[in-house]
Amino acid sequence: xxxxxxxxxxxxxxxxxxxxxxxxxxxxxxxxxxxxxxxxxxxxxxxxxxxxxxxxxxxxxxxxxxxxxxxxxxxxxxxxxxxxxxxxxxxxxxxxxxxxxxxxxxxxxxxxxxxxxx
Amino acid sequence: xxxxxxxxxxxxxxxxxxxxxxxxxxxxxxxxxxxxxxxxxxxxxxxxxxxxxxxxxxxxxxxxxxxxxxxxxxxxxxxxxxxxxxxxxxxxxxxxxxxxxxxxxxxxxxxxxxxxxxxxxxxxxxxxxxxxxxxxxxxxxxxxxxxxxxxxxxxx
Numbered sequence: 001x002x003x004x005x006x007x008x009x010x011x012x013x014x015x016x017x018x019x020x021x022x023x024x025x026x027x028x029x030x031x032x033x034x035x036x037x038x039x040x041x042x043x044x045x046x047x048x049x050x051x052x053x054x055x056x057x058x059x060x061x062x063x064x065x066x067x068x069x070x071x072x073x074x075x076x077x078x079x080x081x082x083x084x085x086x087x088x089x090x091x092x093x094x095x096x097x098x099x100x101x102x103x104x105x106x107x108x109x110x111x112x113x114x115x116x117x118x
Numbered sequence: 119x120x121x122x123x124x125x126x127x128x129x130x131x132x133x134x135x136x137x138x139x140x141x142x143x144x145x146x147x148x149x150x151x152x153x154x155x156x157x158x159x160x161x162x163x164x165x166x167x168x169x170x171x172x173x174x175x176x177x178x179x180x181x182x183x184x185x186x187x188x189x190x191x192x193x194x195x196x197x198x199x200x201x202x203x204x205x206x207x208x209x210x211x212x213x214x215x216x217x218x219x220x221x222x223x224x225x226x227x228x229x230x231x232x233x234x235x236x237x238x239x240x241x242x243x244x245x246x247x248x249x250x251x252x253x254x255x256x257x258x259x260x261x262x263x264x265x266x267x268x269x270x271x272x273x274x
Contacts, residue, residue: 093181093198093205100203105172107163107221109140114175114219116206117144 121166121229139223141274145174147215147234147248150268156208157238157266158183159215160190160201163252166229170194174232175217176201178208186237189245211266226252236266 102113158178163171170193209215234248244265260269
């Protein structure tokens with residue numbers, strides 16, 4: 001407020017061209033120390049690392065894979081997961097053992113499926 | 119000649135499964151203490167010429183990671199249907215995966231090889247970590263892996 005009034009007076013003095021007002025009244029330009037002392041918001045540097053070695057190389061990260069919406073480390077279709085999506089492969093994943101017949105690749109006899117026995 | 123007999127037997131297994139000779143086989147994978155998260159394993163078979171025949175098991179449920187089982191992925195084109203119905207959980211360090219299955223007799227002593235590709239998050243891919251010929255005399259013989267697998271054994 002005080003500063004605004006000061007600026008207004010200075011502007012008036014300049015505008016009227018009356019040196020007497022400026023000099024007589026003892027007005028003087030006050031350096032706006034506020035600006036100098038105003039704290040500058042700290043610039044937080046953020047290291048952006050978009051350099052990921054994804055394909056088969058040393059120390060690739062599965063969490064930075066192309067499916068960015070899936071940041072979970074746990075398999076969605078682990079043994080204790082009873083979601084139907086895992087059973088049916090609706091998510092694009094293979095059907096879990098016991099939820100679908102094994103592939104007809106000639107390796108298994110009578111269509112019997114392998115089972116995890118431990 | 120031997121390959122021809124094996125091929126005929128395998129064909130018989132496909133056409134008339136009831137007539138094919140089969141044997142119950144147990145596959146045992148003992149994981150090493152590799153100091154990382156659960157590993158994905160692809161267990162599959164190639165014939166005498168190295169051509170892919172089929173998969174026996176996939177440990178690990180998310181197909182988007184199958185590309186890190188690079189030899190398997192290359193041979194199958196990443197075809198998820200190859201492991202439909204034979205997929206289980208990934209296997210942790212120090213853990214054991216034991217599988218029981220009936221396999222055709224024709225696979226043994228006929229030039230077929232069992233392979234295991236392995237991979238784990240933030241660790242190096244290990245294609246073909248295990249490659250063992252399927253033979254009658256090879257049963258019970260432990261084969262050492264080089265990174266994720268301490269040893270692998272198949273038995274009757």
